[in-house]
Amino acid sequence: MRSWSLRRPDGVALVGESRGQGEPVVLVHATGMTRRAFAAAADQLARHLRVVTYDRRGWGDSRGKIEPQRWWATHGDDLIAVIESMGEAAEVVAWAGGSAAAIHAALRRPELVRRLVLFEPTIGAGPPRSRRLRHLRRSLAWAAVGEHRRSRAVFWRATTRRGTWSPATGHRGITCAFDHVRSDIREMLLNAPGPLADELRAGTEDALLERLAELRPEVHILLAGMSVREVYRIADRWVERCQTAGFRGEDDCDALLPLDRPRVFAACVLEMLGYADWRAIAAARLAELREVLRLPALERARVKCVRNSEVFVPDAVTGALRWDAEAESASASLVVGSTYEVTGVSAHELGVIDECGEDCGYPPGWFEPVAIDW
Known part of the structure; x- marks a missing residue:
């Protein structure tokens, strides 16, 4: 793994890492995260590809300010600069809010983006429902008084919660992916340095939904089968507006798939990019199950x-x-x-x-x- 720093014309330095050899792929992290969120998945992808991860401007080690009215456009420009520094066009994998930066880059410089893989893109989400909006307002309120861990906890519980139905009791309930990941993953999400409140105010760039027909690269959308239903409705809108788009859900996975099941996530990305097939996903599932259950290596x-x-x-x-x-x-x-x-x-x-x-x-x-x- 090689660390690097890329200085932009306005003086902001983007900090990132490169892994592996082969065709280039750039990973763009989601709101509330840093490049560390992709570290485990990047290690898996680097067995086949040259993988670049970086902290978006303002997040992690990439310090810098953004004009609110150009929030996602600026992140898109930064992504273009990262790809240009690699010397050739690249595949782009973006998570949630990071998909807005990826779409801006693909619209502005389509020759630099070969294909897009978007995990649970938020473009087209529209105004959040009243319950989620209440949670997001609470997150902003905690951030305003300097309680950043509480702000992030509210944000992650609001964005990873989903309704469940229990056949045994006949009642609906709520479960939250954030509450079920390992403690080290929760700590990473709670401590990620970055402008969470500013990015929430910037919104999900829904205006880009009307420009999806202009996209030239292929668009592959990966969804978590156990995630919130809203992301499936968003994917439907994408397919309606973008002829090159298609989506699939990964069963038995939740909204934090790249963090808590990085092998499966990497195998899905490789399949979508044409570097592997479904057997790699099955092998990744088996490897992670064996690790979770602490099974010895299976011998014939x-x-x-x-x-x-x-x-x-x-x-x-x-x-x-x-x-x-x-x-x-x-x-x-x-x-x-x-x-x-x-x-x-x-x-x-x-x-x-x-x-x-x-x-x-x-x-x-x-x-x-x-x-x-x-």
Whole structure:
């Protein structure tokens, strides 16, 4: 990784980092973040591409002021300067508010932007609903009195909360992606230095929605399957206005996907840019699941079944447990003495392809390893 600094004509120095070799891609961070938000995903992308991350003007290490009426246009100009410094056109990946800077750059200098990948773009969101507007006003109020951590906490809870429906209780509830990420991620978001209040006042640049038809690069929109519904409505508007745009949702992921599941995010970006396929996404999901569950590396192995299942049910009259042969035959199809391939390992069960051809979990005590020459 190489650090760099790029001085702009007005004296502002943009600070960033470069990773890897190959085709260039620039990552543009969202509101309330710095380049650190893309660090883990950038490491994954750098295995295939030359990846550039930078702090937008005013955020992180890139100090500088912006005229409020030219907020996102100035960020777009800065992005153009970053791409020009690379010496060739680049792919651009932008998150949420950063998509406004990416669109400004692509409209002004289309020859510099090969393709756009936008994760949950906010352009076209319109005025926030009353509840979210109340939260954002609270965020601005806390910022005005110098309580920046509280301001950021309100902002992140407002922008990552979504409604849920519980079939068990039949009631709606609210969950928040910010409250469920690791503590170090929450601290990074709460402590990100930058003009949060000013950027919230600058808005989501909805006027750009009418200019999407002018875009020449391909536009790929990535959405979090578990995120707020509003982003899907925004994506619909994009596709209506931009013939080169298409979107997809990544299931079982929330609004902080690049932070809490960077391998999956990187695999999705690589697929959208044409450098990988869906199998890379499946492998990334498996790698992150293994890490979360602290599973050992999956090894190709075979085991021999040494016992049958035992299914007991209470007697209807006495209440005593008795063996139910029919229940056992219906619930297990393993044969004592037969060998099976292990497809997954955890502390509690083995994933085994059984006689029905299904990958089912069984207690480790049912098997013993079999030495086999592959």
